[in-house]
Amino acid sequence: MQYSKRVLQIFQNPVNYGKIKSPDGIGKAGNIVCGDVMAIYIKVKKDKKNQDIISDIKFETFGCVAAIATSSIMTSLAKGKTLQSALKIGKQNIVKNLNGLPPTKVHCSLLSTDALFEAIFDYYSRHDQDKITKDMIKRHTDIEKDQAEIKKRYKNWVDNEEKKLNKHSK
Ligand code: FES
Numbered sequence: 001m002q003y004s005k006r007v008l009q010i011f012q013n014p015v016n017y018g019k020i021k022s023p024d025g026i027g028k029a030g031n032i033v034c035g036d037v038m039a040i041y042i043k044v045k046k047d048k049k050n051q052d053i054i055s056d057i058k059f060e061t062f063g064c065v066a067a068i069a070t071s072s073i074m075t076s077l078a079k080g081k082t083l084q085s086a087l088k089i090g091k092q093n094i095v096k097n098l099n100g101l102p103p104t105k106v107h108c109s110l111l112s113t114d115a116l117f118e119a120i121f122d123y124y125s126r127h128d129q130d131k132i133t134k135d136m137i138k139r140h141t142d143i144e145k146d147q148a149e150i151k152k153r154y155k156n157w158v159d160n161e162e163k164k165l166n167k168h169s170k
Helices: 005-012 065-078 091-097 108-127 134-153 155-168
Strands: 025-030 037-046 052-061
Touching: 005 065, 025 108, 025 134, 037 065, 037 108, 052 065, 052 108, 065 091, 065 108, 091 108, 108 134, 134 155
Parallel strands: none
Antiparallel strands: 025 037, 037 052
């Protein structure tokens, strides 16, 4: 398995890594394949057309090289976008921006898109429930189910890694 040069460069210098104080939305997602977990924090503002845009976004993860590189790219793509356009960012956009990912690592890019979805879902739940569709509720429920399963399967490891993350972000 080989990462592209771009993946390795971004992994060494990721952008938007960390937490946002008092975020407007928080999303967490886990990868059922490997047990890795990701958190996304967003700040939302109105633009001139009164649309909700992502004015700031950060991520935290203890995922692999691919998870960090894909999150860095995803957050760059999402920043400044309306919430509706950010919801359309898919793994294809991310993989293309990274000049490809080894096939066994494509699942890692789902972590960031799922966590972004959850952050937007969280924002809508608190501020604009009319925007939540049936499909969104289904996706949210599936992500929550996966997370519960991961907690069960990888409990000790997840607890340890979460402690490490909290220590680093203090
Ligand atoms: S192997 Fe877990 S996110 Fe990549």
